[in-house]
């Protein structure tokens with residue numbers, strides 16, 4: 001019987017992990033990847049926890065899942081009655097966290113739905129799991145709250161390790177375990193802080209115990225172990241409070257945590273905290289997003305000037321994106337605009353006097369060609385991710401992307417984030433993909449892990465997902481057999 005363990009080290013940067021591996025600090029992972037391999041994967045936008053878990057667990061991107069961010073507003077149904085209609089405004093960071101499963105588009109199926117013999121530890125996506133298959137849920141809430149206030153994350157990872165080893169002895173064919181400590185300690189300090197490395201060494205020891213257990217059971221060769229991360233991180237040197245920025249520019253603005261605002265002209269939903277979605281006139285129900293041209297008109301946000309123009313001049317803003325009046329997506333930076341559009345299976349990027357995505361000029365290519373060209377550039381896979389973002393009806397009129405080193409969170413919010421993620425910059429978008437069997441030599445998208453795991457388990461991969469099958473692993477024994 002084949003088995004699969006997906007270990008997600010939240011917020012782990014690939015370069016940090018690769019340096020620790022090369023320095024001999026991760027002996028168990030070194031043994032595991034000596035048989036398999038290491039590569040880098042590109043995550044989805046926004047590069048933030050829970051949204052960026054979706055590709056691994058569904059094979060689909062946030063746009064198809066209709067979960068464009070950790071906070072959003074349903075512009076078609078929200079009419080400004082902030083208390084009566086509070087269900088039309090979402091934040092998975094508080095009491096609505098449990099709504100995520102029900103919010104995922106109905107056609108999307110999770111690995112937990114497809115593999116009945118599956119369990120998860122510290123998961124935020126649990127559609128398809130029964131309570132007995134999500135055994136650590138209460139402890140996740142408890143440790144999550146404690147870690148937030150006490151800034152003490154290691155006990156969470158130790159709880160995960162305990163449940164993981166127990167699951168190895170259970171009937172499960174698929175086990176998902178999320179280790180939160182690396183992300184927690186990164187936010188407190190920086191992505192390569194001593195506590196981050198200590199947490200990573202803890203994961204390494206757990207992998208050693210897991211492999212020893214599987215070896216005792218005679219299951220090591222038929223078990224796929226994949227270690228991934230949902231996003232990277234980078235130090236934050238400057239906080240721009242985006243809702244306050246709108247207010248200081250004369251725009252009454254609703255935002256979390258207290259969404260009440262008298263007659264708001266904008267809703268600002270921050271994620272990660274290095275990106276945000278902005279909805280114009282949130283009190284007025286409408287089906288369609290306003291195109292960028294309409295958003296630039298002075299009356300869009302109820303003030304006498306072009307808010308988009310002022311926003312892109314902020315040093316913290318890399319670029320903003322909105323839909324074009326003639327289709328496609330318009331990307332705007334302080335230098336000017338560019339247009340993204342699709343033609344069949346090709347994505348076309350046309351600078352209109354500027355190159356805000358820093359692609360190096362006009363480019364037209366398939367999604368695969370975009371990945372190959374941009375994966376190690378300033379904004380990896382940004383064209384694909386921006387078009388995906390505007391597939392979701394819940395996405396705001398404007399998407400605002402922070403420059404590296406900047407976030408959109410209030411300066412004095414406790415605990416202060418000294419590092420962050422959520423943007424489209426390389427340090428947030430690149431993640432490690434390490435496995436016990438060979439991985440592709442070149443970069444892949446995190447979404448490709450889903451069909452890889454299903455094919456390993458012999459479970460049919462569903463139609464209509466975003467993964468393409470770029471990585472379909474074969475058992476080591478089978479490889480050896482075919483070579484002989």
Ligand SMILES: [Zn+2]
Pocket residue numbers: 011049183184187421
């Ligand atoms: Zn985080």
